[in-house]
Amino acid sequence: MLLDTDLSAKNLFRAVNQYALTVPNYYIGVVPLEPYQFARLDRMVRKQLYEKGAHKHCANISRLYLPRKELGRGLHNLEFRAEMMLLNLWLTLSADENKSTRRAAILQHHRQTYSHASLITTYLHDKYGLTIRDNEAIPKTIQHLRKLQNRSLYNVISTTKLHKLLFSRRVDSVDLEESTLWLRKSMLTPQEEAKLINLQDRNLQWMSSKKNHKKCGKYLDVEHLASKCDRLLHTDYVRRHNEVARRIHRTLAKELGVKNIKKVERYKIDDRKFTKNGWISYDMSIHTEKKVQFNRPDIIVADKRKNRITIVEIGITSQNNLVKTEMEKKDKYQDLGKQMKFQTFGNHDTEIVIIPWVMTWDGVVTEFHNSYRRQLGISDRMEAQLQRIVLQQSHNFVLRELGVATEAFRLRYT
Numbered sequence: 001m002l003l004d005t006d007l008s009a010k011n012l013f014r015a016v017n018q019y020a021l022t023v024p025n026y027y028i029g030v031v032p033l034e035p036y037q038f039a040r041l042d043r044m045v046r047k048q049l050y051e052k053g054a055h056k057h058c059a060n061i062s063r064l065y066l067p068r069k070e071l072g073r074g075l076h077n078l079e080f081r082a083e084m085m086l087l088n089l090w091l092t093l094s095a096d097e098n099k100s101t102r103r104a105a106i107l108q109h110h111r112q113t114y115s116h117a118s119l120i121t122t123y124l125h126d127k128y129g130l131t132i133r134d135n136e137a138i139p140k141t142i143q144h145l146r147k148l149q150n151r152s153l154y155n156v157i158s159t160t161k162l163h164k165l166l167f168s169r170r171v172d173s174v175d176l177e178e179s180t181l182w183l184r185k186s187m188l189t190p191q192e193e194a195k196l197i198n199l200q201d202r203n204l205q206w207m208s209s210k211k212n213h214k215k216c217g218k219y220l221d222v223e224h225l226a227s228k229c230d231r232l233l234h235t236d237y238v239r240r241h242n243e244v245a246r247r248i249h250r251t252l253a254k255e256l257g258v259k260n261i262k263k264v265e266r267y268k269i270d271d272r273k274f275t276k277n278g279w280i281s282y283d284m285s286i287h288t289e290k291k292v293q294f295n296r297p298d299i300i301v302a303d304k305r306k307n308r309i310t311i312v313e314i315g316i317t318s319q320n321n322l323v324k325t326e327m328e329k330k331d332k333y334q335d336l337g338k339q340m341k342f343q344t345f346g347n348h349d350t351e352i353v354i355i356p357w358v359m360t361w362d363g364v365v366t367e368f369h370n371s372y373r374r375q376l377g378i379s380d381r382m383e384a385q386l387q388r389i390v391l392q393q394s395h396n397f398v399l400r401e402l403g404v405a406t407e408a409f410r411l412r413y414t
Helices: 009-020 035-051 061-065 078-095 101-113 117-128 138-158 178-185 190-200 222-228 236-256 319-331 334-343 369-375 380-402 407-413
Strands: 272-275 278-282 299-303 308-317 351-360
Touching: 009 190, 035 061, 035 078, 061 138, 078 101, 078 117, 078 138, 101 117, 117 138, 178 380, 190 380, 222 380, 236 278, 236 299, 236 308, 236 351, 236 380, 308 319, 308 334, 319 351, 334 351, 351 369, 351 380
Parallel strands: 308 351
Antiparallel strands: 272 278, 278 299, 299 308
């Protein structure tokens, strides 16, 4: 059985789509099946995923069927598939009804028996508002139907108080495709992916019997625990920040020519490392001739080869503060950059580059993030790893603060 294999989540869903969910295709349009029967098959598939831990209790069902580029998991929906196949079949037969007596007979049989296929255009119009235009190519009509099906999933999400929060800024300065790299590039197990999806859905606070956080007394919810609790600011938030910083620092140090760099798990950050090509510092105050207000960025890279100083500031925040935080971190060290321009290499031609790496605790980034991280030499795969680290770190301490202690409870619901 596919669910008992060691496939990654992405490959498992791809295999289920290709080898399991294609079987009903042979019966669609041949055996008279109704929409509720396809919906029942979809529920059976979800039940199997839930029993194996690949889908969590109270998780967002609509996300299962959205593409991975849209924060979904890419599972095929049999009800949607049947609608597209039946519409394609009916339009193809109808186009040749006057030319082929055989196809005309098939259409007549469906009409006389009032099969679902004969009513498919009316059904889709009532369900999605789909209008079949004359002389429109069939593939284009099917593509339009697919968009309407996806829109229906978003409509369901928008009616759910918690689930809609992840998608609240979907069309507002957010790079949705960039925010889904961890779903598309990581090799997570189905169970691990389901846990992180559940965190993004904010569907964890029901696990606690208390309404207020025991450490700060404020209302207890996932958003508060993940990014807004003052009591976690200097502990869990700092650890999460440092895990990201360690990986970015390692990438920059390697590019600068630092030798004997260990693997990520054993890599330790020094205050400053020197090479023949320059130096790299971490969380170190920079003394300048003219005093500046902010002189302690996360990472500074002074590269003699390129005559460039790169200032990197890392931030993990909430969606409401995402754009604001990125802009603040971009502007924060402008004065420091001006002071370091001549002071570092002794010439006024030195290039100063200030790069913010900012992400929300649930992995969402702005439309500018892609260009920023590429300036740092962060590949798609590494960016996916950084997103995963942020989500995993957030998941771990959120569960701890909610008081989810028993392993059996964790395995079943988280």
